[in-house]
Amino acid sequence: MSWVKLNKQKRIILALLKSGITETLSFSSDVLFGIISSGLWIGILILFFKIIFLNVDTIAGWTWSETLMLLGVYTTIDGLMMSLLVQNLPKLEHDIREGNLDMVLMKPIDAQLFYIFRSVDTTQLLNSLLGVLVVLYASTKSSISLINLLLFLVMIVGGCVLYYSIWFLWTITTFWFPSNFGRTDLFMSVIQVGRYPSSIYKGVGKVVFMAIIPLGLIATPSALAITGKMSLQYFFMTWLLVIVFVCIDRFFWKKGLKKYDGAGR
C-alpha cells in the first residue's frame, strides 16, 4: 500500500471519527443516559463480585483486587470496541444481506476498515473511561513495574484485536447464512464471558473459551500482565491466537466477497 493511499485512508478515518463525535454531542439526552448506563453497568458488575467476595477469599486463584483489575480492563476494552463496532458491524451484516455492500466496496478505503470507523458511537467511550478509573483504583493496591505496564498495554491491544476479530468473523457468516435474526444480540450476551477470570474454565470449557472462541483471552491476559502474574508462554500463546484470528478474518472476508453477488448475499 503506497504512502499516499495510507494518508488518504487516515484522512477518511479522521473525518469519520469527527462526524461520530458531532453526532453524539448533538443528542444531549443520549450522553446523560450514556453516563448513567455506564455507571450502572460497571457498578452492578462490581456489586456482583463484591457479594461473592463477601463469602469467599479467592475465585479460581483471583483475589478481590485482581478481580477488580480484570473488571476494569474488560470494561475498558468493551467500551472502546463497542464505540467502534456497535453500529458498524450490524450495518455490515445488513449491507451483506440486502446487497448494499457494492457502494462501500467502491469507496477509496478498505471496506473492512470502513466498517470499523463508519459511525463511531462515542457515548460508549464513557464505559472505557470508567473502566480506566477502576484499573487505576485497583492498581493502587499493588506495585506495578514499568515492564508490567508495557506488557499490559500490549495485551490490551491484543484483547481489542481479538474482540474485533471474533465479532467480525461472526458477522461475516452472513455471506453464507443470511438470516436476519439476532447475530448482534447473541454476540453481546456471549462477549460478557470475557469479564470472568479465565482460570475458571476447565476441560472442554477451557478448549472452547480459550482457543475455539477465545473470549477468555480478551481481558484476562492484560489483568495478569499488570499484576505480574503472566508467564511468557501465556503471552506468546495469546498473541499467536490473535494473529491466527486476524488471518482467519481476512481469509473469510475475501472468500465472502467472492461469494457476494450484490443481490442479497
Add this chain to the structure above:
Amino acid sequence: MKVYYAFLKATAKSILSSKSSAWILLLQATIPTVVMGYLWTNVLANGRTISGMNSVDMIHYYVGVNVVNFFVWYAVDWELNDDIHSGKLANIIRKPINMMLYYISKMVGDRLANILVILPILLLLLLANWKSINFNTGLVKNVLVIIVSALLWFFFSYSVGCLAYWFENLFFVLLVKEIVVSFLSGYYLPISTFPFVAKELLKYLPFQYFNYFPVQIVLGNKTGVSWEQGLLTELIWCFIFLLFSEYVNRKGLRHYSDVLG
C-alpha cells in the same frame, strides 16, 4: 379476536420459517448459563455455600432463570422503539385494532414458535432436572405463575417502550432499564443473597416477579413470600402497569400524531 389470532399465526410462521432465531435465543441462554456454572463451581468449591445454596443449587437456579426468561422476557420495548422511529407504527394505528393486543398477539406467536423449535431441548432439560422441579404446587400453578410473570413483564416493558414517542433515541434508556431490571429481578444473583433490607423491599416491588419468584416457585425453593401472596402481588402490579401503559400510550399517540402532522 380472529384478527389477533391472524397476527399470532403470522408471527409464529415468520419465526418458524427462519428457525435460526430460536436457536440463537437458545445459544444466548445456554452460553452464559454454562459460564455461570463454571464460575459458581469455582466459587462454591469444597462444599461452600452462599445463603444456603451450594454450587449445584446455583447451577439449577441459573438454568431455571434462563428457562423462565425464555417464556417471560420479550423485547416489546425495543420493538415499540423500532416501530415508532421507523414509522411502521403509522401502519399499525391506521388499522381498526387495539395496539396493545396487536403486540400481545405477536408476543404469544413468537413464544409459541420458539417453544416449538426448542421443544426437544426443553424436554431434555425437564428430564435432567426432574428432581429439582417442584410438582407439589402443581403444574398448573407453575404455569400460571410464569404466564402472569410474562404479562407483568409485557405491561412493564410496554410502558417503558412508550417513552420512544418522546425520545429521539431510546437505546440508552432501554439499556439502563435492562441493567437495573436484570439485577433487581435476580438475573445475576439470587435475591436471597441480597442484604435483608433489599430483600424486604423487593418483595413489594415488581422486579423479582419477572424472574426470581417464578424460578423459585418452579424449583420449589423458599421465596420469602407464599405462592398466593406472590401471585396476588404480581396481579396487582400487572393491573397497575396495564393502566399506566394504556395512559402513556394514549398520551404518546397524541404526540406521535402531532409529529406526523
